[in-house]
Amino acid sequence: MWEAYKKGYKAYLRLEKSLSEHSVEAYLRDVEKLTQFLQATGQLKAPGEVELKELQQFVKWIHELGMTATSQARIISGIRSFYKYCLAEQVAQKDPSLLLEAPRTKRALPDTLSFAEIETLIAQVDQSTPDGGRNKAILETMYSCGLRVSELIGLKISCLYLDVGYVRVTGKGNKERLVPIGDDAIKYIKQYKDLIRSHQLIKNGCEDILFLNKRGTGLSRVMIFYIIKDLAAKAGITKNISPHTFRHSFATHLVEGGADLRAVQEMLGHESITTTEIYTHLDRDYLRDTLHQFHPAFK
Numbered sequence: 001m002w003e004a005y006k007k008g009y010k011a012y013l014r015l016e017k018s019l020s021e022h023s024v025e026a027y028l029r030d031v032e033k034l035t036q037f038l039q040a041t042g043q044l045k046a047p048g049e050v051e052l053k054e055l056q057q058f059v060k061w062i063h064e065l066g067m068t069a070t071s072q073a074r075i076i077s078g079i080r081s082f083y084k085y086c087l088a089e090q091v092a093q094k095d096p097s098l099l100l101e102a103p104r105t106k107r108a109l110p111d112t113l114s115f116a117e118i119e120t121l122i123a124q125v126d127q128s129t130p131d132g133g134r135n136k137a138i139l140e141t142m143y144s145c146g147l148r149v150s151e152l153i154g155l156k157i158s159c160l161y162l163d164v165g166y167v168r169v170t171g172k173g174n175k176e177r178l179v180p181i182g183d184d185a186i187k188y189i190k191q192y193k194d195l196i197r198s199h200q201l202i203k204n205g206c207e208d209i210l211f212l213n214k215r216g217t218g219l220s221r222v223m224i225f226y227i228i229k230d231l232a233a234k235a236g237i238t239k240n241i242s243p244h245t246f247r248h249s250f251a252t253h254l255v256e257g258g259a260d261l262r263a264v265q266e267m268l269g270h271e272s273i274t275t276t277e278i279y280t281h282l283d284r285d286y287l288r289d290t291l292h293q294f295h296p297a298f299k
Contacts (some may be wrong), residue, residue: 030078
């Protein structure tokens with residue numbers, strides 16, 4: 001019964017919301033869980049006929065399955081998104097998810113690296129090899145621009161404006177933004193492009209992709225993860241870090257340095273300022289630690 005609605009919702013997520021395939025599949029899994037529950041409890045009916053009490057029973061059901069509060073909240077967010085689509089397409093006349101309460105989740109502060117730790121990690125790159133020259137440019141770019149890993153691996157040569165110190169980045173929902181890039185990153189990108197990439201055999205369709213693997217195609221997210229994990233181990237950094245750690249560190253260092261939150265939001269490509277505000281919490285911790293260290297009343 002719901003297959004036609006799911007098909008329409010899938011098209012809506014892809015075309016109107018411009019979500020990645022990974023995100024589309026995640027949203028569809030949320031709706032699939034709801035239909036499984038409705039079928040199992042003998043309550044399967046058209047989306048427009050589902051009521052709040054049935055959604056509340058569904059939330060209780062996923063809680064009893066042992067899902068974490070974060071997972072529950074994400075699934076509820078997916079159901080709300082589905083009903084926005086239903087209202088827009090007049091599949092439903094009212095939104096039963098409107099008053100649906102999600103469990104409270106504690107917002108975890110992300111792990112960050114200090115500037116010294118980032119320098120130590122990047123110093124582990126062996127620049128005598130072609131891979132090392134590329135990796136040096138990758139890490140400098142990640143920290144200089146605060147890019148998401150998907151933005152990094154999708155970075156195009158045609159989107160580099162190195163002479164004026166900017167790169168054009170395609171972020172979530174295919175939204176583009178101009179991000180300033182530092183002198184060190186510019187230097188290592190030029191070295192990689194002119195001395196390493198120019199000697200590679202490049203596969204058709206990858207001519208404009210900046211960072212390539214040995215086969216002449218774009219890098220994967222997993223490859224970036226392994227590069228950083230390997231360098232962190234060599235640097236003796238025991239924190240649980242990932243490519244996203246560079247992005248968190250970029251934002252944290254900006255806020256600690258007194259950057260305007262709106263400017264940080266713009267550079268990170270956050271749709272909402274509330275997403276960027278997590279870095280003010282990090283900054284407050286930094287301020288508290290500074291007071292404990294230097295203010296006599298906090299000794």
